[in-house]
Amino acid sequence: MSRSVEEIEAEELSHHPEPRTYITVAVILALVTAIEVALSYATALGDLVVPLLIISAIIKFALVALWFMHLRFDSPIFRRLFLFGIVLALIVFSVYLAVLFGRGGPVPLLTD
Incomplete structure (x- = not known):
């Protein structure tokens, strides 16, 4: 039909x-x-x-x-997939910041 x-x-x-x-x-x-x-x-x-x-x-x-x-x-599945991507990105970003600042922070720029 x-x-x-x-x-x-x-x-x-x-x-x-x-x-x-x-x-x-x-x-x-x-x-x-x-x-x-x-x-x-x-x-x-x-x-x-x-x-x-x-x-x-x-x-x-x-x-x-x-x-x-x-x-x-x-559909709720699209909302869940979208939120999963956002949460995953936040987790990866947080881990990156923890590793970066756990070692003393970013390398300072050399100035003349």
């Missing part, structure tokens, strides 16, 4: 939000970016700037991955 093109398109479009939702997410991303720029100039926050920037980057990453990469609407 075959389905018509219209039925297939209707099923595909039913899983995606309205364009207004994408615009809302884009505005939120722009606001978070503006906050990041403001944080980079904030000297009063001192050592809190870097953790706040990391948190805002994670928020932006999640919004982009969920909405614009359509992971929110995809």
Whole structure:
């Protein structure tokens, strides 16, 4: 039993939000970016700037991955595969940093 093109398109479009939702997410991303720029100039926050920037980057990453990469609407297996890749990359990066700084850090550049 075959389905018509219209039925297939209707099923595909039913899983995606309205364009207004994408615009809302884009505005939120722009606001978070503006906050990041403001944080980079904030000297009063001192050592809190870097953790706040990391948190805002994670928020932006999640919004982009969920909405614009359509992971929110995809099969759970794709979300799991994506998260597995992210976790694996973080583990490899953490091991690399542990090895690098366990030996005293990166080699300093020679300056004249």
